[in-house]
Amino acid sequence: MKLSLLMITLVLVGCASAPITEEQAIANAISADATMRNLVSTCYQMGGQAKNVAYSARKAWWAANAPIVEAADRGFINAVNSSFGQREAAPVIGTLRFTQGVQNTAVAKVQALLGNTDQAEKCIDVLAPYVAGEKDLMNDPDYAPLYKEMMSQTQPDLSVMETARLANAKQRKYGRSLYLVQSKVVAMGCQNADITLLRNQWPLEVYDAQCADKSYLLARCEWGKCDIF
Numbered sequence: 001m002k003l004s005l006l007m008i009t010l011v012l013v014g015c016a017s018a019p020i021t022e023e024q025a026i027a028n029a030i031s032a033d034a035t036m037r038n039l040v041s042t043c044y045q046m047g048g049q050a051k052n053v054a055y056s057a058r059k060a061w062w063a064a065n066a067p068i069v070e071a072a073d074r075g076f077i078n079a080v081n082s083s084f085g086q087r088e089a090a091p092v093i094g095t096l097r098f099t100q101g102v103q104n105t106a107v108a109k110v111q112a113l114l115g116n117t118d119q120a121e122k123c124i125d126v127l128a129p130y131v132a133g134e135k136d137l138m139n140d141p142d143y144a145p146l147y148k149e150m151m152s153q154t155q156p157d158l159s160v161m162e163t164a165r166l167a168n169a170k171q172r173k174y175g176r177s178l179y180l181v182q183s184k185v186v187a188m189g190c191q192n193a194d195i196t197l198l199r200n201q202w203p204l205e206v207y208d209a210q211c212a213d214k215s216y217l218l219a220r221c222e223w224g225k226c227d228i229f
Contacts, residue, residue: 022075034223040057073202
């Protein structure tokens, strides 16, 4: 399974015909988790009942779906590893673009769900199925068999993962959310930012951005969902 195939699959999630492939299952799980995290983050900031429901939704979702999302992420890592037959820069760039694509798609979905009016009320309505478990990944009969298979697979070979990490380091010290952080700091007016990766322990990443005016921003990312401070 190649990284480029996963990137194409991400675009096709939701419009593919049977039979479902492992690539589609990986992309679907990662995309669903990204949408949930962006939705929860947006609604949590609204305070009040929307904040309370957002907290409950995130807790319920992760309790039920964490093993699937983690298995999908292992599948993604294996796809990165299998791509090292290409030139060394390709997996690095592909990984960044995949993570950016997942998050951009999730943000667009959340904007479509909440619209521009009565967002707090919509948050409560949209998050209710997450709290009730109706959005759990195993509820989809088309994907459930592949999720079970993904979770039953053994943990990735740590020596292979270390090889991948070292190969990436030859290009640059990077995190999977680097492109997202770059776009977010520019949107906040931080021009010509010098971005440094302070913590690279996926799914947690921390970046420091020094702007052209010598001001600083800090970015904290979890599973590709980044907040700027």
